[in-house]
Amino acid sequence: MARVGKAGTEGKAARTTAQIEADIERTRKQLAVNLDELAMRVHPSTVAAQTKAKMLASVEQKAGRAYVAANGAVEQLKGHFTDANGRPRQERIVPAALVGVGVLLLIASARSRRKQG
The missing domain is CATH 1.20.5 (Single alpha-helices involved in coiled-coils or other helix-helix interfaces)
Structure with missing residues (x-):
């Protein structure tokens, strides 16, 4: 080779x-x-x-x-x-719930006005 x-x-x-x-x-x-x-x-x-x-x-x-x-x-x-023990704080829940209900009522009112008008 x-x-x-x-x-x-x-x-x-x-x-x-x-x-x-x-x-x-x-x-x-x-x-x-x-x-x-x-x-x-x-x-x-x-x-x-x-x-x-x-x-x-x-x-x-x-x-x-x-x-x-x-x-x-x-x-x-x-x-x-809720507080430290997990119990609901009424002084905070009630106002928040009322605000929520108020917002829902405003939305429902605005919708009903649109349907009527």
Whole structure:
């Protein structure tokens, strides 16, 4: 078998043709694997699945944050209308209920005027 060497490569043994051919074949196989991997990454179904997963994760994260914020608001509101023992505070509930009833009456009155007019 012929030995192939580079000019000026001192201290390195020259490689045989078989070694070079084996290196080329190894490189071809690795290139084929890389190309297959790239094809999978850019395939429309893969891209769609990744996009869907990212969007779902984003929605879940935002829903979680909204839940925590709403839960905090409910606890704050609950704390406003109950005492330290969890009993209702009449002095705060009654005025709030009256305001709520008043707002509902105003809305109902405005609707009935629109229907009449």
